[in-house]
Amino acid sequence: MARYLPRRLMHAAFVLWAAFTVSFGLLYLLPADPVSTMALGSAGGGVPSAEQIAELRAAYGFDRPLPEQYLSRLTDALHGDFGASVQTGQSVTGLIADALPQTLQLAAAALGVALLGALVVSLATVRALPLPSWNGRGSASWFGRGLRSLPAVGVSAPGFWVGLMLIQFFSFRWKLFPAVGNDDRSGLVLPALTLALPTGAILTQVLTRSMITVLGEPYIQTALATGAGPIRVLVRHVLRNAAIPALTVGGLLVGELVAGAVTVETVFSRTGVGRATATAVSTQDIPAVQGLVVLGALVFTLVSLALDLLLPLVDPRIARTARIARSARTARTARTAGASR
Numbered sequence: 001m002a003r004y005l006p007r008r009l010m011h012a013a014f015v016l017w018a019a020f021t022v023s024f025g026l027l028y029l030l031p032a033d034p035v036s037t038m039a040l041g042s043a044g045g046g047v048p049s050a051e052q053i054a055e056l057r058a059a060y061g062f063d064r065p066l067p068e069q070y071l072s073r074l075t076d077a078l079h080g081d082f083g084a085s086v087q088t089g090q091s092v093t094g095l096i097a098d099a100l101p102q103t104l105q106l107a108a109a110a111l112g113v114a115l116l117g118a119l120v121v122s123l124a125t126v127r128a129l130p131l132p133s134w135n136g137r138g139s140a141s142w143f144g145r146g147l148r149s150l151p152a153v154g155v156s157a158p159g160f161w162v163g164l165m166l167i168q169f170f171s172f173r174w175k176l177f178p179a180v181g182n183d184d185r186s187g188l189v190l191p192a193l194t195l196a197l198p199t200g201a202i203l204t205q206v207l208t209r210s211m212i213t214v215l216g217e218p219y220i221q222t223a224l225a226t227g228a229g230p231i232r233v234l235v236r237h238v239l240r241n242a243a244i245p246a247l248t249v250g251g252l253l254v255g256e257l258v259a260g261a262v263t264v265e266t267v268f269s270r271t272g273v274g275r276a277t278a279t280a281v282s283t284q285d286i287p288a289v290q291g292l293v294v295l296g297a298l299v300f301t302l303v304s305l306a307l308d309l310l311l312p313l314v315d316p317r318i319a320r321t322a323r324i325a326r327s328a329r330t331a332r333t334a335r336t337a338g339a340s341r
Contacts, residue, residue, distance in 0.1 A: 004308075008305055011301075015300070016297050016298060016301065017074075018297075019293050019294055019297035020074065020293070020294050021070075021074075023294075024073065027284060027286045028066065035053055035056045035060065035062055035086065060084075060086060060287075073287075080093060082287050082288075082290055083287035085285055085287060086283070086284075086285045086286065086288070092287050092288050092290075093291070095288060096273070096291055096292065096295055098271075099271060099272050099273045099275070100272075102182055102271055102272040102273075103261050103272035103273040105188065106188060106192060106195065106264070106265070106270070106272065107195070107258060110192045110195035110196040110199065111196070111199070113192055113193060113196035114200035114203055114250075114253075115200075117204070118204040118207055119207070119239075121200075122208045124147055125148055126211045126215070126234060126238065127231075129212070148208070151202070151204040151208070154198060154201025154204070155198055155201045155202060157197060159194055159197070159260060159263045159267075160266075160267055162193075162194050163267035163268060166193060167190065170189075170190060177189050177190050180268055180269035180270075181268075181270065182268075182270045187268075190268065191264045191265070191268045195264045198256075199253045199257060202249065202253060203246055203249060206246050207242060210244075210246060214237075220237055244311060247310070247311065248307060248311070251306070252303075254300075254303045255296065255300045255303065258273065258274070258296055260274075262278050273292065273295070277289070280292060
């Protein structure tokens with residue numbers, strides 16, 4: 001771990017630098033000009049003069065050569081300063097600080113719903129498998145076949161369509177939850193369900209397949225033969241050993257929750273990182289887009305690092321396999337060095 005952690009931190013730093021650099025290059029390749037857009041808004045609907053555009057360009061540093069702009073922005077970013085938004089004048093750090101709590105609340109609620117739904121549907125699907133040890137039947141029931149088809153439906157359903165359908169029924173027809181805004185907790189229900197659907201569907205697919213694979217292991221048949229009930233076998237033996245792939249995929253999907261927030265926050269008119277990202281991209285607000293892109297890369301790297309540290313604790317076999325592989329590499333290196341001498 002003493003050698004692994006510094007290497008992973010260096011990898012995370014490289015990912016953040018690459019995200020900043022790629023976003024910087026792509027934004028400058030776009031045909032639109034953010035300064036002209038800003039000058040048009042400040043001119044009150046009129047045509048901005050060349051002097052106004054030049055003043056704004058100098059104020060935001062867009063009049064300098066591109067390599068100089070890159071080095072200057074990269075140096076400021078290393079100190080946590082991504083500049084000011086071209087459209088609002090607010091600091092990018094402040095913009096992210098204002099929008100991030102709402103998105104984190106939405107992502108946490110969606111992740112909780114997705115994990116709970118994936119666990120319930122996976123256990124019910126495996127319980128309905130045509131195993132004589134489960135239910136004495138030799139063929140799958142219609143209920144089991146229906147459960148196995150649910151994840152495919154959840155993955156294929158477009159997020160904006162799901163959100164609009166939930167608004168139509170639960171807000172307009174039955175008036176159970178508000179359709180837009182994020183003023184109270186009830187306004188979080190429909191966006192969280194919309195965001196959780198594709199994530200929960202993917203987790204369900206991975207967890208169900210992993211549980212089916214574990215069911216074929218000899219120790220599962222031994223546990224059933226000793227008289228252990230189906231629920232006990234599923235929870236104590238199958239689920240525990242099948243959770244590793246689902247945890248890995250779930251960690252990767254945390255970034256997808258942040259990306260999916262763009263659509264969900266737009267449909268439900270919620271203020272957050274997703275809506276701020278959509279606005280910044282549409283107006284080519286370079287400082288804001290760069291700060292938000294680096295934020296997304298930071299979320300991915302932190303979650304990936306947390307998973308790498310958590311998985312050996314969940315399954316000690318991972319750490320043991322890594323030690324065996326490291327010992328084998330050391331032995332090969334020693335043999336190669338001895339042969340060369």
